[in-house]
Amino acid sequence: MAKTMQRLGDGIVVEMTADEVRKAVEEGTSDAAGRAEVPELSEDEIKHIVDIYTRPERIVSVEPGKEVVLSHDEGTVKINAGVSGGAGLGIDCGRLVASELYERALGADIIEYGHIDYSYKPLRPILADERILVERTLLVTTAPFWYGAMPNLGLYTQPDGPFPNPTELLNKGMINEARESAEGMIEHAVRDMVYVGSGIYEAGADCINFDTTGAFGDVDFMATLTATEELKKRHPDIIINIGMAGEFVLGIHGGLKYDGVRLAGLWPHQQVKLAEKAGASTFGPVCNIVTSKSCPWNIARVITYMKACVKASKIPIHNNMGMGVGGIPLSDTPPVDAVTRASKAAVEICQLDGV
Numbered sequence: 001m002a003k004t005m006q007r008l009g010d011g012i013v014v015e016m017t018a019d020e021v022r023k024a025v026e027e028g029t030s031d032a033a034g035r036a037e038v039p040e041l042s043e044d045e046i047k048h049i050v051d052i053y054t055r056p057e058r059i060v061s062v063e064p065g066k067e068v069v070l071s072h073d074e075g076t077v078k079i080n081a082g083v084s085g086g087a088g089l090g091i092d093c094g095r096l097v098a099s100e101l102y103e104r105a106l107g108a109d110i111i112e113y114g115h116i117d118y119s120y121k122p123l124r125p126i127l128a129d130e131r132i133l134v135e136r137t138l139l140v141t142t143a144p145f146w147y148g149a150m151p152n153l154g155l156y157t158q159p160d161g162p163f164p165n166p167t168e169l170l171n172k173g174m175i176n177e178a179r180e181s182a183e184g185m186i187e188h189a190v191r192d193m194v195y196v197g198s199g200i201y202e203a204g205a206d207c208i209n210f211d212t213t214g215a216f217g218d219v220d221f222m223a224t225l226t227a228t229e230e231l232k233k234r235h236p237d238i239i240i241n242i243g244m245a246g247e248f249v250l251g252i253h254g255g256l257k258y259d260g261v262r263l264a265g266l267w268p269h270q271q272v273k274l275a276e277k278a279g280a281s282t283f284g285p286v287c288n289i290v291t292s293k294s295c296p297w298n299i300a301r302v303i304t305y306m307k308a309c310v311k312a313s314k315i316p317i318h319n320n321m322g323m324g325v326g327g328i329p330l331s332d333t334p335p336v337d338a339v340t341r342a343s344k345a346a347v348e349i350c351q352l353d354g355v
Helices: 018-036 043-053 075-079 095-105 120-140 166-171 175-202 217-234 268-278 295-312 336-350
Strands: 003-007 013-017 111-113 145-149 207-213 240-244 282-284
Touching (some): 003 018, 003 295, 003 336, 013 018, 018 043, 018 295, 043 336, 075 095, 095 111, 095 120, 120 145, 120 175, 166 175, 175 207, 175 217, 207 217, 217 240, 240 268, 268 282, 268 295, 295 336
Parallel strands (some): 111 145, 145 207, 207 240
16 A cells, blocks of 8 residues: 655654554544543544545645634744744844734734743833834734733742742642642732733733743643733733643642632643633644654644534634644644644634634
8 A cells, every 4th residue: 555754743754554544543533532531533534634644745725715814923033043942043133023024025914922031020021122112013014913922930930930849849748838839929920921911912912922821730821811811801902812831731739720610630622611711812722742653643632622622612713733732743843744734634624713
């Protein structure tokens, strides 16, 4: 039987037959369905994924008229210096020019702005400078303007912050102390997220993006939900996107509840309901890549989670699909064959509002 080019979750090229691709898809959807207790993909959906991943073309796409909105995770910074250890293009320009490039050269649907530190805590002391740059950029662009950063609760732990690290305390069996420290971190993080988010919104930004929410588990998620709720009270018309860090909320605290719902252990279709209640305008669910498994296996997991999330949601779903999430290999510059296949499959089967 003829083989087609496929990739593993780390980007390595492998060859698989159509039968092997189908088996990977079946195993992937079974894995996700079992974990989140959601339905597996139907026979037609499995066939659809197999068809997309066994096509000979290097690049695939949706039909004209079925396109969705594309947003960019800290895109303007990645034009120049980059993040993640230098994962940028190295083009010598600032964020204002990078925004113009995204809009006019690349035809971006949304300009996503962020500082190189990309976390709310270090933004607090430089908010005045950021507001000036935001205002200047808005004067020369017309695309919707998102300002993004991470809650990044880890920055509130010693030595960078004032609180002992809850995970270190847990390793010592100091559960009560770990919880007390986590609750203090939440209070400080909410203060910073509301202060920065409010300031940037008043400068003219169209949306505040809480990116990589839940990276520090339920502590991180609680801070983001609380900050979202407070920002909506202050600015009823504010647009807020909550983008997650993973498909499963880790229980760093373990006892945190929002609106009576325990945060630890929530899956995307459960996370989105709390994001709605807090006041989020859009939600970015995540499914992390498993680097040792094939992309067909990974995308089957993604679509299984996202289908349930879309069905449960009353707000637009912009699935996180990029470096290491959404069925796309974990590499600084994800291969276009894997990106387009994953995007097409997720958009067509899940009926996403954006990617």
